[in-house]
Amino acid sequence: xxxxVQSGAEVKKPxxxxxxxxxxxxxxxxxxxxxxxxxxxxxxxxxVGWINPNTGDANLPPKLQGRVAMTADTSTSTxxxxxxxxxxxxxxxxxxxxxxxxxxxxxxxxxxxxxTVSS
Amino acid sequence: DVxxxxxxxxxxxxxxxxxxxxxxxxxxxxxxxxxxxxNWFQQRPGQSPRRLMYKVSNRDSGVPDRFSGSGSGTDFTxxxxxxxxxxxxxxxxxxxxxxxxxxxxxxxxxxx
Numbered sequence: 170x171x172x173x174v175q176s177g178a179e180v181k182k183p184x185x186x187x188x189x190x191x192x193x194x195x196x197x198x199x200x201x202x203x204x205x206x207x208x209x210x211x212x213x214x215x216x217v218g219w220i221n222p223n224t225g226d227a228n229l230p231p232k233l234q235g236r237v238a239m240t241a242d243t244s245t246s247t248x249x250x251x252x253x254x255x256x257x258x259x260x261x262x263x264x265x266x267x268x269x270x271x272x273x274x275x276x277x278x279x280x281x282x283x284x285t286v287s288s
Numbered sequence: 289d290v291x292x293x294x295x296x297x298x299x300x301x302x303x304x305x306x307x308x309x310x311x312x313x314x315x316x317x318x319x320x321x322x323x324x325x326x327n328w329f330q331q332r333p334g335q336s337p338r339r340l341m342y343k344v345s346n347r348d349s350g351v352p353d354r355f356s357g358s359g360s361g362t363d364f365t366x367x368x369x370x371x372x373x374x375x376x377x378x379x380x381x382x383x384x385x386x387x388x389x390x391x392x393x394x395x396x397x398x399x400x
Contacts, residue, residue: 204389206337214329214337214380216389230289230388264336270319273342274327274384281336 171195173203173265173279180285181255188251189282191265198246199223204268204275205239205250207261215261219268222248255286290315290383294392300400307368309395311381316361318385325384328357328366331394332377340379341366373399 176190191203205217218229222241229237238251252259263282266275291314301307317324328341339348341357344364354369368375376399381392 213394214382214391216391219389228387266337270325270384273339273346274325274382274389275329275337276339276342276348278336278338 171267171277173267173277175263175265175279175282178283178285180287183255183257183286183288185255185286186251186253187255187284188249189263189265189284190247190249191279192245192247193267194246196267198241198243198248201272202268203239203241203248204266206264206266206275207259208264208281209258209261212261217250217263220248252284255284257286260284260286289388290317290386290390292381292383292390292392294379294381294395297393297395299395299397301368301371301397302400303373304370307371307375307397309366309379309381309397311359311364311366311392313362313364313383315386317364317383318361324360326357326359326364327382327384328355329380329382330375330377331380332374335377337380371397371399 172194174192179187181187204219220227220239227239236253240249265279267277293312295310326344329337331337340351345357356367378394378396380394
C-alpha cells in the first residue's frame with residue numbers, strides 16, 4: 170500500500186533553516202510528483218510547492234520562491250523540503266502529498282511534521 | 289492566484305440529516321485538457337487531510353457513497369446525504385487547474 174512517512178518534529182530559531190523528509194513506499198517515486206502543503210496552528214491549508222522526483226524540476230508559489238528548495242533522492246525514495254530564513258509565521262505542520270494531475274492531485278498524504286520557529 | 293470561497297464556514301448538522309458545502313472559484317477551473325481539477329478533502333481532528341472527491345465528482349476508494357460532488361466552471365458543491373458522527377471535521381475544496389494550487393478556507397462540520 171502507498172505510504173508517505175515524514176521526519177519528526179523540529180524546533181528552530183528565527184533565521185535558521187529546516188529540512189523535512191518524506192519517504193515514499195508502495196509505488197515508484199519517479200512516477201508521481203510530490204507536493205508540500207502546510208497548516209499553521211488552527212488555520213487552513215496552504216500549498217508550499219511541487220517537485221517532479223524524476224527530473225528534479227520544482228514549481229513554487231511566488232511568495233516562497235527564494236526560501237524553499239525541494240530535492241529528491243530516488244535511491245532511497247525520499248523527497249526533501251528545505252525552508253530557509255525561518256520566521257515565526259512559518260510555524261506550521263508541513264505535509265507531503267502524492268501529486269499528479271492525471272491522478273487528480275493529493276491522493277495520499279504523509280502524517281505531517283510540526284515545525285516550530287521560536288526564539 | 290485563484291481564490292476559493294467556501295460557505296458556510298461552520299455547519300452544525302443533526303445526525304442523519306443532509307449537509308451541503310458550497311465552493312466558488314474566482315476563475316473557471318476547466319483545464320485545457322477538458323478536465324476540471326476540483327477536489328474535496330476531509331480533515332478529522334488531529335489527522336492529515338484525506339481526499340474524498342477528485343475532478344469534481346469522482347469518489348475516492350473507501351469513501352462512503354453518502355458523499356457526492358457536483359458542479360462546473362466556478363461553482364461546486366459537496367453533499368452528504370445523511371451525516372454520521374464520523375463525518376465531524378473540517379472540509380476543504382482545492383483547485384489544481386491553475387498554478388498556484390489553492391484551497392478554500394475550510395468548513396467545520398459539527399453535530400448539533
